[in-house]
Amino acid sequence: MYDFTSESIALLIVYLIIAVFILFFPLAFIYSMLFGWIHQSGRQKKLLAREQKVAGIVGGDNIHTLSKPINLEQISQCGLVMTNITVAPSWWQLFLGGIKSIFGGQIQSFEKVLAFGRGEVMQRLREQALGEGWSEVINVRVETSMVMNKVKGGQQNKLGTLEFVAYGTGIR
Amino acid sequence: MTSNIETIPGFRITKSLGVATGSTVRAKHIGKDILAGLKNIVGGELKAYTELLMEARTEALGRMMMDAGQRGANGVVNVRFATSSVAGGAAELFAYGTAVVIEQE
Numbered sequence: 001m002y003d004f005t006s007e008s009i010a011l012l013i014v015y016l017i018i019a020v021f022i023l024f025f026p027l028a029f030i031y032s033m034l035f036g037w038i039h040q041s042g043r044q045k046k047l048l049a050r051e052q053k054v055a056g057i058v059g060g061d062n063i064h065t066l067s068k069p070i071n072l073e074q075i076s077q078c079g080l081v082m083t084n085i086t087v088a089p090s091w092w093q094l095f096l097g098g099i100k101s102i103f104g105g106q107i108q109s110f111e112k113v114l115a116f117g118r119g120e121v122m123q124r125l126r127e128q129a130l131g132e133g134w135s136e137v138i139n140v141r142v143e144t145s146m147v148m149n150k151v152k153g154g155q156q157n158k159l160g161t162l163e164f165v166a167y168g169t170g171i172r
Numbered sequence: 173m174t175s176n177i178e179t180i181p182g183f184r185i186t187k188s189l190g191v192a193t194g195s196t197v198r199a200k201h202i203g204k205d206i207l208a209g210l211k212n213i214v215g216g217e218l219k220a221y222t223e224l225l226m227e228a229r230t231e232a233l234g235r236m237m238m239d240a241g242q243r244g245a246n247g248v249v250n251v252r253f254a255t256s257s258v259a260g261g262a263a264e265l266f267a268y269g270t271a272v273v274i275e276q277e
Contacts, residue, residue: 032213039214067177075182080174080251082229086222088208090215113215120217139177145255161208161218163225165253169175 032091040090040112047119054126062129063122063137063168072136075171081137082167083124087117089160097160114162118142121164134170142166173247173274174237180247180274187273189243194235198228199262225265229253232267245271 055061064070089097093109100107121142129137143165173180204220211218233251240248251269258264 028210028213032215036214039216043216069181078173078175078181080176080233082233082253084222084226084229086218086225088212088215088218091213093215116216139175141176143253143255146257161221163221163255165229165255167176167251167253169177169181171181 029091029095036090036092040116043116047116047123050123050127051119054123054130057130058126061126062135063125063140065138065140067139069136069138069171072171078169078171079134080167081125081129081132081134081170082165083121083128084163084165085117085121085124086161086163087113087120088162089113094160110160114144117162117164121166125166125168129170132170133172135172137168137170140166140168174233174251174269175247175249176251176269178250180249180272182277183247183274184277185247185249185272185274189240189245189271189273191268192236192240192243192245192248192271193266193268194232194237194239195264195266196228196231196235197258197262197264198224200224225263228263228265229267232265236267236269240269240271243271245273247272247274 069075089110093113096109097107100109122140125137125140145163145165146161173183175181179185200221204224208218208220232253236248236251248269249272251267254266254268256264256266
């Protein structure tokens, strides 16, 4: 009698695990569809607030792409400043992008992800420059790479992970 | 001192010592891969990857500096970064620049 119950409990646990795995993916997809935009707009708002904060402290922008300093005349020290971010579209955005890429044209869901990633990495560069005490960052470059994608038989994975790198020369 | 422009502001380059390079190959942890997949439900930043790549890039830069140091340089100008993906989810991070001897103007 005891054996019977412990076996049935084990069986129940196995069924539960299977049920969770079957239910998890559709539920996660629906969550992504319904609530993904809340997370995305929240991130955008935070980024905007941080940009305004730094702009308030510096009084303009402390990063630029020219190879010569604009405001500073006497330079005593310089060094490399570098930041990065890895972003990925949500499941729902991936799904939308997949459908759109059949017909071609502008894919708004991916545009949002890329715009956020690039904005965030530039903001991090500003904050890092401020934190390390550089008064200006010159010759800023932003690069995009897809380094973390698996290559399986010539096909890239479906995660769509993107890395942005921003670097420049800090001067003071 | 390092910079990604052709000169180091406020200093004069007296000697060029060739190209200094540094690289590292990193792969991600499989557990982190699964967690990143879950984080992906709502999109956004994947912190584990960001940290991993930053760590790797810092190490590549450090190796580049060591290479430059062995050549007897005290500065690296025109630093560039390159990334390439190797099979199996591994990534190579590569930093290179021109090793130079500099002196204050």
